[in-house]
Amino acid sequence: xxxxxxxPEPGPAAPARPGRLQMAxxxxxxxxxxxxxxxxxxxxxxxxxATRQRITELARSLNYTINVSAKNLRLRHNRTVAVVIPYDxxxxxxxxxxxxxxxxxxxxxxxxxxxxxxxxxxxxxxxxETASQSYDSGTALGIIMIGQWHSHEQLNxxxxxxxxxxxxxxxxxxxxxxxxxxxxLGGGRMATRHxxxxxxxxxxxxxxxxxxxxxxxxxxxxxxLAEAGLGPEAxxxxxxxxxxxxxxxxxxxxxxxxxxxxxxxxxxxxxATAVVPVLRLHGREVPRDVAVVGYDDIEWASHAxxxxxxxxQPVARAGVEMVEALLERVAGRDAPPRTLPVxxxxxxSSMR
Amino acid sequence: xxxxxxxPEPGPAAPARPGRLQMAxxxxxxxxxxxxxxxxxxxxxxxxxATRQRITELARSLNYTINVSAKNLRLRHNRTVAVVIPYDxxxxxxxxxxxxxxxxxxxxxxxxxxxxxxxxxxxxxxxxETASQSYDSGTALGIIMIGQWHSHEQLNxxxxxxxxxxxxxxxxxxxxxxxxxxxxLGGGRMATRHxxxxxxxxxxxxxxxxxxxxxxxxxxxxxxLAEAGLGPEAxxxxxxxxxxxxxxxxxxxxxxxxxxxxxxxxxxxxxATAVVPVLRLHGREVPRDVAVVGYDDIEWASHAxxxxxxxxQPVARAGVEMVEALLERVAGRDAPPRTLPVxxxxxxSSMR
DNA sequence: CTGAAAGCGCTAACAG
DNA sequence: CTGTTAGCGCTTTCAG
Numbered sequence: 001x002x003x004x005x006x007x008p009e010p011g012p013a014a015p016a017r018p019g020r021l022q023m024a025x026x027x028x029x030x031x032x033x034x035x036x037x038x039x040x041x042x043x044x045x046x047x048x049x050a051t052r053q054r055i056t057e058l059a060r061s062l063n064y065t066i067n068v069s070a071k072n073l074r075l076r077h078n079r080t081v082a083v084v085i086p087y088d089x090x091x092x093x094x095x096x097x098x099x100x101x102x103x104x105x106x107x108x109x110x111x112x113x114x115x116x117x118x119x120x121x122x123x124x125x126x127x128x129e130t131a132s133q134s135y136d137s138g139t140a141l142g143i144i145m146i147g148q149w150h151s152h153e154q155l156n157x158x159x160x161x162x163x164x165x166x167x168x169x170x171x172x173x174x175x176x177x178x179x180x181x182x183x184x185l186g187g188g189r190m191a192t193r194h195x196x197x198x199x200x201x202x203x204x205x206x207x208x209x210x211x212x213x214x215x216x217x218x219x220x221x222x223x224x225l226a227e228a229g230l231g232p233e234a235x236x237x238x239x240x241x242x243x244x245x246x247x248x249x250x251x252x253x254x255x256x257x258x259x260x261x262x263x264x265x266x267x268x269x270x271x272a273t274a275v276v277p278v279l280r281l282h283g284r285e286v287p288r289d290v291a292v293v294g295y296d297d298i299e300w301a302s303h304a305x306x307x308x309x310x311x312x313q314p315v316a317r318a319g320v321e322m323v324e325a326l327l328e329r330v331a332g333r334d335a336p337p338r339t340l341p342v343x344x345x346x347x348x349s350s351m352r
Numbered sequence: 353x354x355x356x357x358x359x360p361e362p363g364p365a366a367p368a369r370p371g372r373l374q375m376a377x378x379x380x381x382x383x384x385x386x387x388x389x390x391x392x393x394x395x396x397x398x399x400x401x402a403t404r405q406r407i408t409e410l411a412r413s414l415n416y417t418i419n420v421s422a423k424n425l426r427l428r429h430n431r432t433v434a435v436v437i438p439y440d441x442x443x444x445x446x447x448x449x450x451x452x453x454x455x456x457x458x459x460x461x462x463x464x465x466x467x468x469x470x471x472x473x474x475x476x477x478x479x480x481e482t483a484s485q486s487y488d489s490g491t492a493l494g495i496i497m498i499g500q501w502h503s504h505e506q507l508n509x510x511x512x513x514x515x516x517x518x519x520x521x522x523x524x525x526x527x528x529x530x531x532x533x534x535x536x537l538g539g540g541r542m543a544t545r546h547x548x549x550x551x552x553x554x555x556x557x558x559x560x561x562x563x564x565x566x567x568x569x570x571x572x573x574x575x576x577l578a579e580a581g582l583g584p585e586a587x588x589x590x591x592x593x594x595x596x597x598x599x600x601x602x603x604x605x606x607x608x609x610x611x612x613x614x615x616x617x618x619x620x621x622x623x624a625t626a627v628v629p630v631l632r633l634h635g636r637e638v639p640r641d642v643a644v645v646g647y648d649d650i651e652w653a654s655h656a657x658x659x660x661x662x663x664x665q666p667v668a669r670a671g672v673e674m675v676e677a678l679l680e681r682v683a684g685r686d687a688p689p690r691t692l693p694v695x696x697x698x699x700x701s702s703m704r
Numbered sequence: 705c706t707g708a709a710a711g712c713g714c715t716a717a718c719a720g
Numbered sequence: 721c722t723g724t725t726a727g728c729g730c731t732t733t734c735a736g
Contacts, residue, residue, distance in 0.1 A: 020488075022729060033707045038731055048705060065489040069430070070729035072421040073712045080471070085460075098651070101453035108437075108474050117491075119432070120470045122460050137417040138372070138713090139469075273655040299450070303625040305657020374713060385723045390715055400721060422713035425728045490729090 021064045029062075030055050041066065072138065080117035081326065082140035083107055086125040086147055097242065097270060099296040099313070103146050103168065106319030114323060128154040135163045142166070142326045148179065149211055164329035166322050170212035171337040178335040180322045184213050187311040187342040188220025191265050191293045194309070194344055196228045198352055200263035200291050203235040204254065206247050206275070207267030210239070214267045217295070221265055236261065244274035251275045255282040262290055263350075269294035272349070273304045287352040297345050309350035312343045373416045381414075382407050393418065424490065432469035433678065434492035435459055438477040438499055449594065449622060451648040451665070455498050455520065458671030466675060480506040487515045494518070494678045500531065501563055516681035518674050522564035523689040530687040532674045536565050539663040539694040540572025543617050543645045546661070546696055548580045550704055552615035552643050555587040556606065558599050558627070559619030562591070566619045569647070573617055588613065596626035603627045607634040614642055615702075621646035624701070625656045639704040649697050661702035664695045 023041075027034040032051065039047045040055035047055075072078040085100060104120065111118045119140055123131050128151050134140040141164065148155065148169025159165050159177035166178045195203070205221060207214035218237065225234050236259065240246040247266075254261075255278070264279075266272035272294030276286050284290045286306060294301060297312035321338050328335040375393075379386040384403065391399045392407035399407075424430040437452060456472065463470045471492055475483050480503050486492040493516065500507065500521025511517050511529035518530045547555070557573060559566035570589065577586050588611065592598040599618075606613075607630070616631075618624035624646030628638050636642045638658060646653060649664035673690050680687040 020490075024729080034730080035707060035709095035732080036705090039706090042731085046705065051705085063488070065485050067425070067729050068489045068491045069421045069424040070490075070712090071731080073419070073425050073714085073728090074730045074732085076712065078421070098450055098453070101450070101457065104456065104472075105453065108472055112474060118472045120456075120460055120472050122464060133417050136372075136415065137420045138422075139420045270652065270655075273652060276655070300622065300625060300652060300656070303628070303656060304652075305655070376713080386714080387716080387724080388722060391722085394715085398721065403721085419713050422728090423715080425712090425730085426714045426716090428728065 021062060022067065023064075026055065026059050026062060026064055030058055076138070078138065078141055079115060080119050080140050081111055081323070082119045082121065082131070082134040082143045084131050084143060084145050085120070085122045086128060086131075086145065086149055086151065087122055097268070098298040098300075099268060099270075099315075100146055102298065102315050103318060106315045107144060107146075107322065108319075109316075110319035110323040114327070116323070125149050125151060129157070132158055132161060132163045142330050144168075144322050144326055148181075148213065152212070164326060166326045166329065166335070168318065168322065170216050171339060172212055175337065178325050178329060179337045180318060180325055181213065181337075181339060182311075182313045182318075182342045183339050184216035184342075185220040185223075187295065187313075188217035188265075189224045190220075190342075190344045191217075191295070191311055192221045192224035194346065195263045195265065195291055195293060195350060196224065196230075198263075198287075198291055198350055200352075201230065201234060202261040203263045203265055204251065204261045205235055205237045205265050205267075206240055206251075206271045208239060208241045209237060217265075217267060240271070242268055242271065244270050247271045247274050248278050252278050252282070255279070255284070264290060264292045266292070266294050269296045269298045269301045269304070269308055269310055271295075272308055272310070273301075276305065276349075287349050289352075291350040291352050293350050301345075302347060304349070306349045307347035309347045310345055312345050314340045314342065373414055374419065375416075378407065378411050378414060378416055382410055428490075430490065430493055431467060432471050432492050433463055433675070434471045434473065434483070434486040434495045436483050436495060436497050437472070437474045438480055438483075438497065438501055438503065439474055449620070450650040450652075451620060451622075451667075452498055454650065454667050455670060458667045459496060459498075459674065460671075461668075462671035462675040465672075466679070468675070477501055477503055481509070484510050484513060484515045494682050496520075496674050496678055500524075500533075500565065504564070516678060518678040518681065518687070520670065520674065522568050523691060524564055527689065530677050530681060531689045532670065532677055533565065533689075533691060534663075534665045534670075534694045535691050536568035536694075537572040537575075539647065539665075540569035540617075541576045542572075542694075542696045543569075543647070543663055544573045544576035546698065547615045547617065547643055547645060547702060548576065548582075550639075550643055550702055553582065553586060554613040554615065556603065556613045556616045557587055557589045557618075558592055558603075558616060558623045560591060560593045561589060569617075569619060592623070594620055594623065596622050599623045599626050600630045604630050604634070607631070607636070616642060616644045618644070618646050621648045621650045621653045621656070621660055621662055623647075624660055624662070625653075628657065628701075639701050641704075643702040643704050645702050653697075654699060656701070658701045659699035661699045662697055664697050666692045666694065 023034045023037050027037045037055055040052040108118055143165050145167045148167050152172055156176045169179050169181050171179050209215050209218050238250045240250050272292050279290050286292050294308045294310035297310045301308040301310050325335040375386045375389050379389045389407055392404040460470055495517050497519045500519050504524055508528045521531050521533050523531050561567050561570050590602045592602050624644050631642050638644050646660045646662035649662045653660040653662050677687040
């Protein structure tokens with residue numbers, strides 16, 4: 001404790017970028033203490049306006065940027081949000097699905113607008129627990145998850161651990177995390193109603209009814225059938241997950257078996273566009289023989305062949321809402337689940 | 353220095369998450385010093401295998417995660433890579449373009465595989481200088497930029513500042529950063545050659561020839577025309593950027609002016625699929641009257657109407673190569689530019 | 705209004 | 721093999 005300042009400094013072995021400017025440097029140059037610099041840079045009113053401006057300008061001209069690790073360490077918090085994209089080997093829907101990708105873009109925008117960084121990671125749905133790491137380790141102040149899948153319980157557990165968590169998906173009973181999602185029940189209903197109005201009577205439903213979102217859409221579908229006086233036998237559910245290839249196979253098989261139907265209700269635009277060629281192959285024209293409705297309204301749904309009727313999800317708004325909800329949670333406030341309205345976009349694929 | 357341990361601890365005002373486990377905690381529980389814990393957790397051979405395992409298991413069972421800020425601060429480095437998506441108001445191509453989005457996915461995978469985090473940000477192309485902030489502030493160990501646009505000089509400047517930087521784009525003369533990109537010249541050539549073989553003679557080129565990548569594709573296009581004995585008048589260049597709406601307008605105008613052509617070479621699949629309806633509107637059938645070739649081979653190019661012939665960019669590989677190159681730079685080694693082979697995928701849109 | 709000093713959670717000499 | 725100790729770059733009492 002009172003040893004003479006001998007020897008070489010310990011210093012880490014790390015290469016320590018040499019020219020890296022730090023507060024001490026600009027303090028020295030400005031002829032003030034680091035405390036003052038810190039205060040000035042943080043806009044504290046405890047420094048005279050003059051010094052504050054002088055220091056701010058100096059820092060800017062020197063291109064100084066604060067060391068975020070040090071700041072975070074000292075403040076014991078940070079401004080980065082972890083966005084995790086679970087990938088589920090079973091349903092095969094992963095980051096490459098255009099819808100999820102556009103959600104990422106939307107989140108990037110919303111987060112940037114509010115001055116936050118976005119840390120993106122893909123996590124195997126089977127080990128979603130690890131998602132909390134970025135929070136536990138102080139890397140992120142909270143987590144936004146794109147997709148709920150079958151992970152309801154795991155998500156609840158995360159929330160119980162106190163992880164600020166917002167999930168894109170359906171609102172479920174006994175849910176202890178915050179969900180933000182489209183109105184899946186409504187989406188399912190409006191797609192079906194539209195089809196019924198176009199005279200369709202025998203339906204094929206494409207999706208993964210074991211996930212909450214698809215299940216809700218299916219329920220909406222069935223409600224609408226019932227209201228039209230159609231029994232459950234009016235709909236054939238094909239549990240193909242979000243796997244386009246599988247959708248093709250299954251629909252093909254149905255056709256080969258001679259099963260007849262005049263409408264396809266799909267849980268994603270990718271699924272919907274994927275089966276169109278199969279229908280054609282079996283001599284069914286879209287929309288003449290079979291009307292097709294997708295879900296999401298990804299950008300090129302309008303360029304599909306034929307242009308796809310679909311249920312539009314409010315992607316841009318979704319990002320904003322999820323971020324808002326997360327920040328509420330982070331602030332310790334309650335964030336009720338949010339359900340966003342969806343909208344039927346009618347194009348050719350259903351106009352028979 | 354020898355004051356009695358008086359007074360309340362200063363402590364930050366920050367709410368400091370209470371239960372947050374730290375090394376000291378597990379050290380106490382294990383009955384060792386934090387140094388030992390640190391060593392054990394970092395797999396140092398300086399601790400006995402026994403203690404190492406004991407500590408590792410304890411930490412795991414307690415769900416302890418190391419504080420990354422502290423570690424980074426001490427080590428003076430970190431494991432996160434900043435991925436920036438410049439958005440150019442002029443060309444209008446931004447994060448929502450499926451190609452860029454899939455690139456993001458590819459990078460996420462490659463980065464995860466190598467144990468790195470991915471920090472995503474969108475930056476206005478006009479102020480690309482700010483991209484270095486995440487590096488300067490010690491938040492990221494380097495930067496991967498998706499898209500080169502018109503920023504060659506700014507990128508050079510970043511590189512000069514010593515920022516480890518890898519850019520998806522074309523290799524340019526006097527380039528001081530590392531670029532990774534598809535073979536744009538080759539791509540332009542193979543698209544054109546194919547079209548010429550299908551009997552096309554009057555071309556429309558859609559893109560932004562002022563960006564290096566598109567310029568190279570155009571050059572390849574023109575080379576191929578020349579080799580086929582066609583003069584430069586055989587091609588009409590429509591500088592529409594990456595704006596689908598604008599592409600529609602411009603192509604429509606051409607048609608109204610009575611300009612005739614039998615092939616469209618587009619710089620993205622989005623552009624290519626966008627103009628098909630316009631052609632039809634003016635009585636041109638694709639591919640019968642006009643053959644169309646896109647670029648990128650985004651996933652649903654095969655679902656387009658008609659299925660789109662296009663130049664496939666090696667997205668998955670792109671991610672891996674960019675990450676590799678960046679890590680080379682970070683390690684202080686030289687990373688030569690890389691050009692990745694592209695491939696023509698022939699589908700219906702060009703088969704006349 | 706400004707400076708001195710303590711300490712955020714971790715790693716790495718350096719000594720035992 | 722393990723503990724002690726000195727910081728990494730910053731913010732914030734507390735004292736002037």
